[in-house]
Amino acid sequence: MTAPSRRRFVAGTITAGAAAGLAAAGVTPAQAAPQRSAGTAGATAGGGADPAADITPADPRYEDLATRGSNKRFTARPAAFRLATTTEQVVQAVGEAARSGRRVAVRSGGHCYENFVGENAVRLVVDLGQMNAVRYDEAKRAFMVEAGARLMDVYKTLYYGWGVTLPGGASATVGLGGHITGGGYGALxxxxxxxxxxxxxxEVVVADRAGRARAVVATREPNDPHRELWWAHTGGGGGNFGVVTRYWFRTPGATGTDPARLLPRPPATVLSSAVLFPREGMDKAAFRRLVRNHGQWHERNSCADSPYAGLYGGLVLPGRLKENDPGQSAISFAHMDGTRPDAEKLLADYTAALTEGVPVTPYDMGITRDSWLNATVALGESQDMDKGRQKIKSAYLRRAWTDAQTDALYAHLNNTDHSYESASVSLQSYGGRVNTPHAAATATAHRDAVLNVIFMNTWQDAAGDAENIDWLRRAYRDVFATTGGVPVPGRGADGCYINYPDVDMADPAWNTSGVPWHRLYYKDNYPRLQRVKAAWDPRGVFGHELGVSPA
Known part of the structure; x- marks a missing residue:
């Protein structure tokens, strides 16, 4: 990636706030019409559906499928891909793989940050990209979404069709299949x-001990005998228990049959802001103050009933492009529910709290107002601007970083031993309504964090793999030096986000805490996930390097 490309990335990240009103949604209500329905639940192998053909290396489509993943460090080159369009076809594929002993992996959007789909042991990849229907299911009083549907398509269909949405992530092209199994968080x-x-x-396609595959629909109803399988898919991570083919969504407590009242309704308008902090004057003390301001603001304003529950923001801290880089040292962006009568004052007060006492003159790009969907499209475009070879790490924070942690990050972001094609650390708003369920109510155990932190590095040349990965590892290790190089759940941190998997958490060279990787990702919910694994995948058909092991 060239330096200008890196700057486009940074500009896009900032303007997730400021330019939210500059992009049109790009669809018409006609495009949001309900799509085709999927296959029926409860199918068994050999149920009469036309099987999907294997796409092998001799097929011209194979290379496109092999390189479809978002992280260009990895390619998937199994013996075959299976492009499924119905649940029955997935049942057939899983049954064949289970009985033959072939390792099988599943892919929806292709956004996994580790090589779980492309690892050599995987012989069959079931690709769900063509299973992308979104419709309202009257029988279940819920919205059915197939696992291959991508976030922005889901948002547009739900919003244009019924005026509702899901509070999921920002990246437009992330597939719902893996996003939901990890919990799924975003601007709302x-x-x-x-x-x-x-x-x-x-709906999950599972295989029994004899290798027989079937599709099971598990619900959150208390009397559902399959309820534990539902629970495991509310944060237990993808690729562990079976192949998810369909989801149904309805907000807990929602009543009646009007679809427009069964999921959240986003605000009609969104206010967006962005503030750029130049490198000039951003010494260690100034950097310390800015990061502390941001963290302490979130400590004070992350209750579910806070007037700031409608605010989502981020503090993006980019690495230097080169020794005399004239770019930004930090970028703050925020989205705020624009329907509140005091929204502009709240957003202005947020910016004032972040900049208080920081001895750097920032460039305030002001506040813009736009429709929720336009703002969401703009945020998605900024998230998806640059692609390449990537490494990512995550951390939940309960409190602001200490000065020592901020100093360690400052040193790594500003040293000159690295090319910094697109290196950044982003502290993003968390908490609010996320923290109201009990930690055991869903498989997502992180229910008292106020920030989610993303350490990310993106580059283009394979020759730079070692340098770029090493930089990110050292930066992360040093920030969490007092807890063995990882964010051990405790007073300040609360582990990691499974949708940003990082195999280093299971590597004693980088995790010297003595705390196992599964505690970082699942905390006290891991033994329960192990029991679900033993019950629903007794043959061990599904798994990966950070996979749940049976009890």
């Missing part, structure tokens, strides 16, 4: 909770 989560908090039912 402080107000409405995680996307998985609205999951009513899930």
């Amino acid at each position: 989560s402080r107000r409405f909770g995680l996307a998985a908090d609205h999951l009513y039912a899930v």
